[in-house]
Amino acid sequence: MRLELGKINIKDVQFGSETKVENGVLYVNKEELITLISEDENLKSVDVELAKPGESVRIMPVKDVIEPRVKVEGPGGIFPGVLSKVDTVGTGRTNVLKGAAVVTTGKIVGFQEGIIDMSGPGADYTPFSKLNNVVLVCEPKDGLKQHEHEAAVRLAGLKAAKYLGEAAKNVEPDEVKTYESLSLLESVNKYPNLPKVAYVLMLQSQGLLHDTYVYGVDAKQIVPSIMYPTELMDGAIISGNCVSACDKNTTYHHLNNPIVEDLFEKHGKELNFVGVIITNENVYLADKQRSSNWSAKLAEYLGVDGVIISQEGFGNPDTDLIMNCTKIEKKGIKTVIVTDEYAGRDGASQSLADADPLANAVVTAGNANEIIKLPAMDKVIGHVEPANTIAGGFDGSLNEDGTIEVELQAITGATNELGFSKLTAKGY
């Protein structure tokens, strides 16, 4: 499977009379976009705002971040099984509006989280402060239940990203990058002397505001399976996970998975990246046993020498992570796990809810309990009220002067467990 990603660098976003890309500027026809998103009868009103790097703007509560993409050549369309037919994606050419994103906000539940500051100290902790963001502010119709509200906001973001992505269809990319995965046998024959490595991608799959979809299927209902890495780049996996802002994988993360990117970078040179094993993180312990058995079985069947395992979210996924790690290690396959930490505000406590001596190679994305003080911003997009009721905040965390004192866990992507951030710790 071979995919060309045509990257169109976006350096600014503006409202205009026509949605188009010209000289690196994304112009958005606001009315047209609002009309498209307002088709959903569960939404009472929709507004679109722009947020650019360096502005004194706070976006909250953030539900999802999505990169606009469009299929230019090859089967299927973006977000298969959700917005496009369920064709297998990941081949041909896909164009990307690099440097732009759709951000969804919505007060689905009273307690909330997910802050993106476009400037100030908070901006350093979220990769999305560096993007030209098209922000959707969605208000539900009266009495809409939380489940339907979440679905409406999720679909609104995907639709907006697809709509904006289509503006990239006939634009000449600034850069074209090619990613190719051969079949397992071909790959092993081509690189007989390189260690074979697979990536075990754990998907959050527990319930309301905790879900992920694979080709439109709720990940709770999958058994572990094998995917080509380029399928991710066409939106085969999308996020419905709105809880634990710092370490949830947004759709943007799935599209731009840095572990996939880095493995491709070393592919054919230092290692042979043979594919992605996707698995879930269910609440039922028998599901955890089954899924970790299957991920170990698939790793063994692929005959890999090593795997990288990433988890998503807080608490019980630590158990899935350790089950995956230990069962794969016991097959004689080396593992590296990627996680973040809840080590207490002083950083002195046990970081994970589960552990094992076999988990002896760990990459951490930082301590989510660390406290940060965020200055007031001139403008807040979304809902400011949840500031007091935000994960990692506490009573009075929204001060009268507009400053917020919170744990890093309130900031979208701050300790992302794919490593899509700057935080880490090293031990020797």
Place this chain on the structure above:
Amino acid sequence: MKKFVITNNPLVKEKLSEYIEINYFDITYLDILKKVRDKVHKGYKLLTHPLSGSLKPNETPYKSIIIGHNNDKLDMESLMIIESSIQTAEKFIKDKNTPNWNEKILKDFQVIDISLIEQLVKEL
């Protein structure tokens, strides 16, 4: 295996009683975990993970855990999981206690908590 839910979530009691036996207690999140630990020592095993959901133990006040009778035998895996879950919860609560949420937010937490086990309970 006899299965039942230990919960402090009134919505679970109200909505799921027709599917499974509910043991409802008006106690804290941490005390629910401790109650489950007592049960594990008495020969019950965990069927769902005590730290279900990504909501932090000092964020949501509600917790519902499904356990099953294990023929009075101690299940070591359950014991390990519940002990480390209690340790994790205590770590959060030590830094900051669960806020006094208003009624509307409490309802939202109840809805999230039930969503983590609802489908499962109906399939068991």
